Amino acid sequence: MxxxxxxxxxxxxxxxELRRAREERRLAxxxxKASQSSTQDINRTDLDNLVNSLVGARGSVEKPDIAKSIQGSPSLGEPSRALLPDTSVDSNLATNATVSILRSEPETNKSEPEAPKAQSLTSFSTIILDLPPKEKLVYNKSFQTSTEIEEQDILELNKSLGLVSQQEVQEKIEEAIQAEKLKREAQEAEELLQLQLQKQSDEQILILNEEEQNVVLSNSNFLDFFEKxxxxxxxALDEDYDITIDYSDSATNDRNVMAPNDSDGLVAVWNVNLKSRPEYTFCSPSxxxxxxxxxxxxxxxxGSTYxxxxxxWDTRTKLFPVLKTLPGAYGHTQPVYSLKLVGTKNAHQLVTCSSDGQFxxxxLDMLAQPIESITLHNPNHSRTDEVGVTCLDFSDNESSSFYLGTQEGDMFNANRYDRxxxxAGLVSTDIYRGHSTVVSGLHIHPLFGPTDFSDVLATSSFDYTCKLWRPKSVLKASNPNLILNSSSEYGSVTHGSKTNAIMPIHTLDVFEDYVYDVKWxxxxxxxxxxxxxxGNLSIFDLNEDTQIPMVTETVNEGSALSKIAFNKTGKLIAAGSVNGNTTIYDLGEFGAPKQEDFTKFSRILNTLTAN
Known part of the structure; x- marks a missing residue:
């Protein structure tokens, strides 16, 4: 080693040593190169000085003397060959000779002071040669050897420094991949074993004894989980739709919903995709x-109660009401058959009317006492001024004036405020008379489409009929004959002030039993x-026939239908019977209007009103 x-x-x-030798050669x-350049610079400087001196000597000679000497001299264009220096001599010698010739003549003039003589000038030419110095060659002894290191030496050097070769790196990577593969296979085998054990555990049936069953059934959390x-x-079994929809924002788990029939009143909220039971169940003490x-x-x-x-009720809290009025002097003390939510989203109120005429x-956020209360009276009645209200309705664009039906079969217009x-109260001078007994239902035509039909009313009664009405203001212009004064048979029951009996514009009398409800x-x-x-659900299209229904469906034979309601699209209609069943029908294309239906119905109404 x-x-x-x-x-x-x-x-x-x-x-x-090789690097040092190479650096010495480069410096040499x-x-x-530096010495050669300096030599050339020195020679060039000497020549420049010589030329400057010559040019300066010639310029110092006076011009008149030069002109005199030219007269007897040879032509300047033909220099004397005798004065030309030998071109073969060295440049330094030629330069010295020329200088000496120029300087000798003034000395001659000085040696003869007694008689000045005219100076004679001689022109000559000279050739200045600029010969480069000889290049000096310098030789250094050196050895030409290869500086590359063999691959084996590099490997040994890397090994001595602790470095790993490419082959060793590849081997280590393969070892890591193989170890990861083995680890993953072991983990998958472990998970498969756990799943098998879990499956075996789930397949085992755990039978609870009676005491354990009672404990589970008494747990409210379990009951709520079971219900949901x-x-x-x-x-999932009944319909093909999203079964995970939660129709409440939040739900509490502090009530038992498995016993909803303990209360006298029951409210069921149904989902059309869940037919076997209601989505929510609410209870009422009445x-x-x-x-x-x-x-x-x-x-x-x-809801209103008996x-x-x-x-x-709130769907987020279930079962019992979150707000309710107190029985007593504030509010109603008699059954409330009529309620309506009127106004807009930011300003709306709930209006109710009981069977004793209390409006x-x-x-909605404060039911301790009503914000306004009116007792409806009919002073023109022959026996009593009380008004037994059974139904009421507001027009869609109205929140102060409304219509109501009574137990005696009359219909009135009323105001919430003084006009x-x-x-404020009942307009007793105008009596809409046509039914002979209880008015069971009243509905004002909804406001929609290009034509306003909100002045058309429909009522149902226990006298086996349905009737269509128009307000007194419309009948005055279209058919005053439908407004009867107190001298007629309809005014004989009144006394005192004058009253007007307003007749219906049309009557549907194809029914064989009480008519409990009517809806546009x-x-x-x-x-x-x-x-x-x-138990019949009848659908009339007055554009096609003003007396015979287009469709009659027996919902529950032998069981009366008490209420009906359309959905907002008008394609579905729900009918509730007295035996507790609720049935929903799809009207399909029959319930979809055409553009000409509005114009046609307007003509039908004008015809019915005129006749």
Whole structure:
């Protein structure tokens, strides 16, 4: 090992000697070039000095003397050959000779002071030769040897310095790849074994005893989990749609939803994609008579009860109402069959009316007491001034004036606030008379499309009929004969002040039982739906026939239909029966309007009003 080190040291010394010799040769060559350049510069300087001296001597001679000497001299263009120096002599000798000739003549003039003589000038030419110095050659003894180190020496040198060869690097990379592959295979085998063990564990059936079962069933978290998961499974089995939709923003787990029938009132919110059970179930301490969604807050459901309480349920808290009115002096004390949400998103109120004629307006976030309350009276009635309200409705573009139906079969116009010429309350001088018994349903035509039909009303009654109405202001212009004064048979029940009996413009009398509800289509101007006591759902298209329904469907034979409602698109209609079933029908193309339907229905209305 020591010999090998000595050999490497000798090679390093040899390399250093070669580098030093090469550097000495480079320095010697540079010195030679520098000396040659300096010699040339010196010679050039001497020549320049000589030329300057000659030019200066010639210029010092006076011009008149030169002219005199020219007269007897040879031509300047023919210099004397005798004065030309030998061109073969050295340049330094020629230069010295020329200088001596120029300087000798003034000395001759000085030696003869007694008689000045005219100076004679002789022109001559000279050749100045600039010969380069001989180049000096310098030789240095050196050895030409190769400075490349053999590959084996490089490998040994790298090994001594701790460096790794390319082959060793490749071997180490292959070893690392192989180790990673083995590790991954071992990990996959371990995961497969765990899955097999988990599968075997899952396949084992754990049977709980009676005590353990009671513990599980008494856990509210388990009941809530079971309720949600079973609903998802039923959605998946029933319909092909997204079963993971959660219709509530947040849900609490502090109530038992497996016993919803403990209360007297029940509100069920249904999903059309889940037919077996409702999406949400709400409870009420009293029978629920009317229900409505809050169109400005999709989480809120509003309902009125037989006890006169107004309740609001929230889909995020489930089961029990989050807000409700207090029974007593503030608000209603009688059954509330009518409620309506009026106004806009930023300014809306809930209006309700009970069967004793008490009209109230509420702020939805404060149900402790109504913001306004009016007791409706009919002073023109022959026996009592009380008004038993069974239904009411507002026009879509109206929030102060409304229409209501009563237990006696009459319909009235009422105002929430004092107006010019009228006070807040019932307009008792105008009685819309046509039904002989309870008005069960009232709906004002929705405001949509190119034509405004919001002055058309439809009512249903227990007298087996449905009727269409128009306001008094319209009848005055189109058919005053439909407005009867107190001298007619419709005014005989009144006394005191004068009253006007307003007649309907059309009557549908094709029913064989009570008509419980009536609704206009929200998109088709001439489509009207009714629900009657025989369980029939009838769809009228007044543009096609003003008396016979286009479609009659028996929803539940022998079970009356109590309520119907369209969805916002007008393609679906839901019918609720007294046996607790809710049925939804798709109207298809029948419910889609055409552009000419609006014009045609306007002509139909004018014809019905005129006749």
């Amino acid at each position: 020591d010999d090998r080190k000595d050999e490497l040291e000798k090679k390093r010394a040899k390399l250093a 060559l540079m010195q030679a 998961s079973s609903r998802l499974m039923e959605r 029978d629920v008579l009317k229900i409505s969604f809050n169109e400005f807050d999709h989480n809120m459901v509003i 006890s006169g309480q107004i309740m609001i 109230c307006s509420w702020q 010019a010429g009228t006070k 289509s929200p998109v088709h101007p001439s489509v009207l739906a009714t629900a009657d006591g025989t």
